[in-house]
Amino acid sequence: MFAEVLASLSKGxxxxxxxxxxxxxxxxxxxxxxxxxxxxxxxxxxxxxxFIVWVIRGTPLMLQLLIIYYGPGLILGSxxxxxxxxxxxxxxxVAFIINYACYFSEIYRGGIQAIPVGQQEAGAVLxxxxxQIFFKITLMQVIKRxxxxxSNEIITLVKDTSLSRIIALQEVIWAGQAFMKTSGxxxxxxxxxxxxxxxxxxxxxxxxxxEKKLDFxxx
Amino acid sequence: xxxxxxxDLHKYFGKTEVLxxxxxSMEKGETLSVIGASGGGKTTLLRxxxxxxxxxxxxxxxxxxxxxxxxxxxxxxxxEIRQNRLNFGLVFQNFNLFPQYTAFDNVSLALKLxxxxxxxxxxxxxxxxxxxxxxxxxxxxxxxLSDKKDLYPHQLSGGQQQRVAIARxxxxxxxxxxxxxxxxxxxxxxxxxxxxxxxQLAEEEMTMVIVTHEMNxxxxxxxxxxxxxxxxxxxxxxxxxxxxxxxxxxxxAFLGKYE
Ligand SMILES: Nc1ncnc2c1ncn2[C@@H]1O[C@H](COP(=O)(O)OP(=O)(O)O)[C@@H](O)[C@H]1O
Ligand SMILES: [Mg+2]
Numbered sequence: 001m002f003a004e005v006l007a008s009l010s011k012g013x014x015x016x017x018x019x020x021x022x023x024x025x026x027x028x029x030x031x032x033x034x035x036x037x038x039x040x041x042x043x044x045x046x047x048x049x050x051f052i053v054w055v056i057r058g059t060p061l062m063l064q065l066l067i068i069y070y071g072p073g074l075i076l077g078s079x080x081x082x083x084x085x086x087x088x089x090x091x092x093x094v095a096f097i098i099n100y101a102c103y104f105s106e107i108y109r110g111g112i113q114a115i116p117v118g119q120q121e122a123g124a125v126l127x128x129x130x131x132q133i134f135f136k137i138t139l140m141q142v143i144k145r146x147x148x149x150x151s152n153e154i155i156t157l158v159k160d161t162s163l164s165r166i167i168a169l170q171e172v173i174w175a176g177q178a179f180m181k182t183s184g185x186x187x188x189x190x191x192x193x194x195x196x197x198x199x200x201x202x203x204x205x206x207x208x209x210x211e212k213k214l215d216f217x218x219x
Numbered sequence: 220x221x222x223x224x225x226x227d228l229h230k231y232f233g234k235t236e237v238l239x240x241x242x243x244s245m246e247k248g249e250t251l252s253v254i255g256a257s258g259g260g261k262t263t264l265l266r267x268x269x270x271x272x273x274x275x276x277x278x279x280x281x282x283x284x285x286x287x288x289x290x291x292x293x294x295x296x297x298x299e300i301r302q303n304r305l306n307f308g309l310v311f312q313n314f315n316l317f318p319q320y321t322a323f324d325n326v327s328l329a330l331k332l333x334x335x336x337x338x339x340x341x342x343x344x345x346x347x348x349x350x351x352x353x354x355x356x357x358x359x360x361x362x363x364l365s366d367k368k369d370l371y372p373h374q375l376s377g378g379q380q381q382r383v384a385i386a387r388x389x390x391x392x393x394x395x396x397x398x399x400x401x402x403x404x405x406x407x408x409x410x411x412x413x414x415x416x417x418x419q420l421a422e423e424e425m426t427m428v429i430v431t432h433e434m435n436x437x438x439x440x441x442x443x444x445x446x447x448x449x450x451x452x453x454x455x456x457x458x459x460x461x462x463x464x465x466x467x468x469x470x471x472a473f474l475g476k477y478e
Contacts, residue, residue: 118313118315121271121315122311122315122316122317123317124270125269125271125304125308125309126329126391127301127302127329127333128301128329129301130297132332136328136332141318141319144319216319216371217318217319217372217373218372218373219318
């Protein structure tokens with residue numbers, strides 16, 4: 001029985017991991033684009049981007065997921081996502097990437113705006129180009145500033161993946177709950193917690209190492 | 220011929236006129252001190268000369284060549300602005316060292332980036348970098364920081380940081396080096412080491428413009444002193460003239476506060 005549970009939960013956790021990895025891979029760059037939009041000198045772009053970020057950050061991810069998954073079918077009468085597991089996965093990815101990109105964009109913005117303007121000016125009077133100033137001076141300081149808040153978001157994402165349970169994506173919680181229905185046992189559901197703990201433990205360690213690595217200077 | 224000549228420089232921020240027509244000129248090897256009450260436009264003047272602000276009106280000449288003329292319809296390209304800036308160096312009040320680089324790397328970074336643009340960089344990479352290293356070491360030695368070269372800014376005292384900042388500006392061999400209150404952010408016991416370095420540069424005939432509130436220092440090192448008041452040069456002369464026998468009532472009132 002234990003082996004069967006382990007196999008099933010591991011299969012579910014693989015979905016959790018995929019969701020986690022693809023969300024990060026999409027949200028980290030998309031967040032940068034949104035960040036530039038929210039700092040744009042073109043007022044309409046800035047206003048629209050800021051409004052979107054406000055809406056996404058001000059409403060629950062679960063609600064966004066439900067709207068993105070069911071919305072097209074109910075409102076437009078056509079289910080973009082298809083009915084299968086694949087469709088649920090894609091809809092989840094879309095919702096997660098948008099949501100996390102908005103959070104990341106605010107972290108980036110805070111990181112960039114926190115760099116004293118004197119740093120750029122010092123580079124400028126030394127004759128550096130704008131791109132040299134960005135890549136050789138600003139970037140490293142921004143990274144150092146955003147690693148701690150990004151770490152928090154990344155750990156939160158590990159746990160947020162379970163929200164996809166609401167549209168029956170077959171991730172680890174879904175796999176654990178399945179045993180309640182089929183075999184009347186609850187411990188597999190509890191056992192899913194071990195997966196989360198181990199994974200977030202590893203991530204916390206890795207991110208802590210990264211933070212340490214950047215300890216050689218102060219901003 | 221004057222090394223630097225500033226003609227009728229004006230700067231507006233919105234509707235406020237902060238510089239109202241600055242004129243001055245200086246010869247090669249001269250040290251010019253700029254004194255005056257805070258808010259008078261001293262920082263704005265230095266920022267304009269280093270193109271961190273674009274002057275609203277006026278001309279800037281280096282060795283008789285006009286490098287900036289606000290009347291010129293054409294706006295300067297980023298490249299031209301960069302080229303212009305290389306005539307000058309600027310030492311900031313709060314150092315603005317790059318925190319992620321060691322003292323040595325702070326000094327050598329700009330030279331290394333410039334070297335990459337040289338057409339012969341690929342073939343002569345080794346020699347070029349060696350030359351830059353030697354130059355940077357030499358400069359750090361001049362400001363007395365050879366033994367601190369591998370330390371990061373946060374590991375240095377304020378006085379040491381400012382000396383690194385001076386070295387960082389010097390290494391590019393600017394025609395004129397500007398200082399904006401180089402000791403104002405320092406604890407009193409640390410100002411001496413920075414002033415000593417600047418004094419040594421004055422003796423080596425580096426052309427310098429120093430905005431300062433250290434009146435005794437200004438008296439001692441300057442060839443010329445300018446008193447700036449509300450965006451204008453209110454008085455100008457040798458230290459003896461300006462400090463010893465100020466003609467302008469505002470200068471007298473200002474200097475009176477330092478006695
Ligand atoms: N970027 C700016 N925008 C608007 N006003 C400015 C700006 N920079 C400086 N000022 C104003 O210009 C005046 C002169 O400032 P500053 O050049 O810093 O004087 P100082 O260095 O002599 O103390 C001050 O009144 C200041 O408030
Ligand atoms: Mg000032």
